Amino acid sequence: MNSSRAWLVWGAAVVAYVVAVLQRSSLGVSGVEAQHIFGISASTLSTLAVVQLIVYAGLQIPVGVLLDRVGPRALIVAGGVLLVVGQSVVALAPPHIGVAIVGRVLVGAGDAMTFISVIRLLPAWFRGPILPQISQWTGNVGQLGQVLSAVPLSIVLHGSGWQPAFLGAAGLSVVAVALVVVVVRDSPLGRPAESAGTTWRDAGRQLGESIRRPGTRLGFWSHFVTQSSGTVFSLLWGVPFLVGALGFTATQASGMLTLLVASGVVAGPVLGLLTARFPLRRSNLVLGIVSALGVTWTVLLAWPGQPPQWLAFVLVVVLGVGGPGSLIGFDFARSFNPMRSLGVANGIVNVGGFLASFVMMFLIGVVLDQLDAARVAGGAPSDLFSFESFRVAFLVQYVVVGGGVVCLVLERRRTRRLLHLEEGIQVAPLWVALNRRWQSRRRRSS
Numbered sequence: 115m116n117s118s119r120a121w122l123v124w125g126a127a128v129v130a131y132v133v134a135v136l137q138r139s140s141l142g143v144s145g146v147e148a149q150h151i152f153g154i155s156a157s158t159l160s161t162l163a164v165v166q167l168i169v170y171a172g173l174q175i176p177v178g179v180l181l182d183r184v185g186p187r188a189l190i191v192a193g194g195v196l197l198v199v200g201q202s203v204v205a206l207a208p209p210h211i212g213v214a215i216v217g218r219v220l221v222g223a224g225d226a227m228t229f230i231s232v233i234r235l236l237p238a239w240f241r242g243p244i245l246p247q248i249s250q251w252t253g254n255v256g257q258l259g260q261v262l263s264a265v266p267l268s269i270v271l272h273g274s275g276w277q278p279a280f281l282g283a284a285g286l287s288v289v290a291v292a293l294v295v296v297v298v299r300d301s302p303l304g305r306p307a308e309s310a311g312t313t314w315r316d317a318g319r320q321l322g323e324s325i326r327r328p329g330t331r332l333g334f335w336s337h338f339v340t341q342s343s344g345t346v347f348s349l350l351w352g353v354p355f356l357v358g359a360l361g362f363t364a365t366q367a368s369g370m371l372t373l374l375v376a377s378g379v380v381a382g383p384v385l386g387l388l389t390a391r392f393p394l395r396r397s398n399l400v401l402g403i404v405s406a407l408g409v410t411w412t413v414l415l416a417w418p419g420q421p422p423q424w425l426a427f428v429l430v431v432v433l434g435v436g437g438p439g440s441l442i443g444f445d446f447a448r449s450f451n452p453m454r455s456l457g458v459a460n461g462i463v464n465v466g467g468f469l470a471s472f473v474m475m476f477l478i479g480v481v482l483d484q485l486d487a488a489r490v491a492g493g494a495p496s497d498l499f500s501f502e503s504f505r506v507a508f509l510v511q512y513v514v515v516g517g518g519v520v521c522l523v524l525e526r527r528r529t530r531r532l533l534h535l536e537e538g539i540q541v542a543p544l545w546v547a548l549n550r551r552w553q554s555r556r557r558r559s560s
Contacts, residue, residue, distance in 0.1 A: 178461025
């Protein structure tokens with residue numbers, strides 16, 4: 115099944131995902147301009163990004179249920195249309211934040227339909243050990259959308275202005291939608307694999323079963339702890355931190371976001387190989403990535419005085435590894451769920467990282483505003499994006515991610531205890547083993 119047609123379908127779907135990531139991350143490179151255009155505070159700016167992510171995260175499970183009913187192609191197309199409308203609204207918005215928020219809500223809704231739909235395509239078109247690697251390649255290639263926002267979009271934004279930049283981004287989604295309509299099919303048979311005839315009652319039952327599977331929850335917390343820090347950095351607070359706190363130019367800051375993506379592109383295939391070769395040690399990979407993130411952030415934030423710029427480069431490289439690391443969560447979903455409910459399982463997992471991200475984004479903005487207000491009340495000039503303010507605000511990550519690590523460890527214990535992984539159960543049929551154990555428990559209790 116790993117035919118040339120499969121690669122063509124994958125390529126077209128990934129283009130749609132690349133463009134969706136461009137739309138998602140467009141605010142990250144335009145945050146300073148947005149603050150000036152709309153005359154908003156740091157907490158309001160964070161709200162603009164948070165609303166988008168709330169919509170994204172809130173729609174993951176409904177979209178997952180719908181995905182198992184209608185198939186990925188229809189949702190990728192619908193998501194692309196919403197992205198076109200959303201970015202057009204942002205481009206043409208008057209200097210009033212309310213209209214821009216509506217646009218970002220539409221962007222979040224369109225983005226919510228794209229990634230898990232692309233991931234849902236993969237098992238229908240690919241088989242064997244290459245599947246975890248394809249998942250990694252999908253996530254890594256998709257992050258090229260951040261490069262497009264960090265370089266071409268940023269150049270147009272600073273050279274031609276707000277409207278040409280965002281209307282141009284909307285035009286790319288038009289191209290992506292057309293490509294998906296022409297090339298992508300749900301499966302070699304042309305219909306959603308194993309989803310025909312699924313009723314809403316069946317979908318609801320599959321949602322409940324998927325949530326009850328400890329492996330699905332393990333995927334959720336894996337995504338929660340690995341993806342969130344890099345998302346917060348790339349989507350909103352990275353450029354203000356690099357420019358305002360560490361003294362980078364706007365061009366250098368955009369280049370740093372490109373480095374973040376490049377780091378993920380390099381790390382992704384390695385993580386894919388490790389995931390495929392050591393499937394019973396996937397959670398160890400997740401915990402190792404989180405540990406590296408924690409150590410790097412601690413060194414930078416605890417640095418006496420102004421940290422050197424080379425340390426920011428190290429941070430960005432480590433943050434880049436978190437992106438492909440979060441895809442391990444989807445590998446848990448695939449291992450512990452049957453094909454018929456894989457869409458909703460992927461939706462559950464994908465909520466994790468974005469839930470953590472919008473909580474941290476908002477709290478960081480609130481802390482920055484409070485610290486700046488206290489500074490001004492004390493007679494000092496306003497310095498919203500100073501390093502001392504970010505040093506305190508970024509401590510929010512330790513609370514949110516730390517709580518996620520505790521939950522991850524607990525779910526890992528439940529999963530191993532239930533499935534007796536120490537006895538060498540193979541990963542591919544894990545969901546089958548899980549169902550058998552549930553059935554035996556039901557018989558004993560009845």
